Amino acid sequence: MNSPTLASRPMAVTGSLRGQLGTYIGLAVVLLGMVALFSTLSDYFLTVETFVTIANEIPALAVMAVGMTFVLIIAGIDLSVGSVLALSAAVSAAAILQWKLAVPVAAALGLITGLLCGAVTGAVSVAWRLPSFIVSLGMLEAVRGGAYLVTDSRTQYVGDAISGLAAPWVGGISAAFVLAVALVLVGHLVLTRTVFGRCVVGIGTNEEAMRLAGIDPRPIRIAVFAATGLLAGLAGLMQSARLEAADPNAGVGIELQVIAAVVIGGTSLMGGRGSVINTFFGVLIIAVLEAGLAQVGASEPSKRIITGAVIVAAVIIDTVRQRRAGNA
Template sequence: MVIAISLLSDSFLTPDNGWNILRQISVNLCLSIGMTLIILSGGIDLSVGAILALAGAVAAGVLKNGIALPMFDILLQFSLAGAVVIGIAVGFMLGWFNGFVITRFRLPPFVATLGMFSIARGLTMLWTGGFPVTGLGEDFSFLGTGAVFGMPMPVWITLALVVLFVVITRKTRFGRYLYAVGGNERAARLTGINVNSIKIWVYALGGALAGVAGLLVTARLDSAQPNAGLGYELDAIAAVVIGGTSLSGGRGTIMGTVLGCLIIGVLNNGLFLLNVSPFWQQVIKGLIILIAVAIDRINANDQER
C-alpha cells in the first residue's frame, strides 16, 4: 500500500507527511488500545466516540469556566493538570458504568454500550448547550499541537500508552487473566478468576483511554466540539480487527493494533492525497473491516479443525 500510494503521489513519502500520519493516528490509537482490551475480554464498546466527546467537553469547560456551586457561593477553578485529570476521570467512570451494567445485569455489551453512546451524547449537549467551548489557552493546545525534541506531543503520549499496555498485557497477572477470560470465560471462572472484576476494569480502562483521546482532540482543535468523535468507533474497531485481534476474544496483541492503526492511517492519508471522495473512503474502510473479520473467522475455523 505504501509503495502504491508513493508511486501515485509525490507528497506521500516526505518527513512532514510521516509526522502528519502519526499525529492523525494518535487519537485512534488511544481508542484502539482500549478497544483491544475490551475485545480481548470477549466484549465490544460502541460508546468510545461519545465518551471522547463528553470527556473533552468537560475538561474544556472546567478549565475555562470552572464549576460553580451556588449553594455555597463558591466557584471552583481548575489548573491544566486538574482539567486533564477530570477529563480522564469522566471517561473512566463512564467506562466503569459500562462494565458494571454488563456484569451486574448480564446485558450484551452491544446493547449496554449502545445505550451509553446515547447517554454520553446527550450529556455532552447538555454540558455545552450545543455550542463549542473555545479559547482554552496555549498550554492546553500544546497537548495537541506542540512538539518535544521534534516529535509531536500526541505521538509521545500514545507511545507511552503503547509501552504501558504492552507491559500490562504481556507481563502482569491482569494481562494473563484478561486472555483467560476472553479465551474461555467459563473455564476462567472455574479456575477462580474474578471474571466480573476483570471485565469492569477492562471497560473502565477503555473509557479512560477514550478520555485521553478526547483531550487530544480538544487540544488539537483548541475547542471542544459537541459532535466530536462521530464515527470514531468504526476506525477503532477496524484497527483492532485488522491488527489481528479476534472478535471472539482471547487472541490479539497491542502491537498488532498499532499496525492496524498505521494501516488505517496510511489508507486515510493516501486516499486524501489522491483526492478520493470521503464517501468512497467510508466504503473502502467498511470493506476492509468485512475482509478482516472474514479472515479472522476462516483462521478460527481452521484452528478448530
C-alpha cells in the first residue's frame, strides 16, 4: 500500500526541480532578450561600462528584494522599505556628522534602526491582526517624517566615511554588489534548506494548518518583517556609500521597484510560493530595462509607463499560472 506513495515522492521532487529549472531558463531568456534588444537599439549598451554601472547601482534594490520575497511568501507586503532606507541612512549620517561616533558604530545604528522599523511593522500587524498593507503604509509616512527630522530636511554629506561599500573591487565591481550577491545566496539557502524557510512557505500556503501542527506563526511573521527592515537599513548604507550623502528623500517610490522585481521573479502575491534566486533575476530585468530605456532616450513618463506595464504583465502571468495549477 505504501509503495505508490513512496514512488510518487521522487516524481514530485523531480517535477518541482524541473519547474524551477524551467523558471530559471525562462527568466534568463527574458533577460538575454532584453540585452539583445537594447544592444540593437543603442550602440553603447553592449559594453563593459554599462554592465559595471548596472551592477554597482542594484545592490540596494537587490538586498531589499531578498527581504520582500520572504514578506510576499507569507502573504504580506511592506510598503515602508523606501522610507526605512532613508531613515537608516539619515541616522548613520547624523551619528557620524553630529554625534561624532565611529563609523562602525554609526553603521550599526543605521542597521538597528531598520531592524526596529521592520519589527514594529510586523508586531503591530500581528498583535492587532491588521493587514500589513495598511500598517506598512502608515509606517511609510511616519518613518519618512523621522528621516526629515533627523536630517533637518537637508541632505547630509558624509563624504568618504562609508565609501568602502561602494569601493570598486575586481573589474570595477563594488563591494556592495558582492555583498548583495552573497545575501541572495544566503536568503536562498535559508528559504530552501532551513526549518525557518519551510515555516515561511507553510504560513503563506496555509497558516491555519501551521497552527494545527503546533507552530505559532506570529513570531515568524515578526521575524520576517524585522529582517526586511534590517536589509532596508543595509540598503540605506549602500546608497549613502555610493552617493557619499544621506538624502531624506532617498528611496521614494523604490518600494514599487522592489515589489516589481519580486513579482517578475515569480513570487506569488497570494503567498506560499517564491524564490530568492528568481527575485535576483527580477532585479536584473528591472535594472537592464531602466538602463536600456535611458540609453535609447526614453522620457521619464515613458519609462514609468513601460515599467508599469511589465509589472502588470508579470501579475497576469502569475495569476494564469496559479489558475492552471489549480485546475491541474
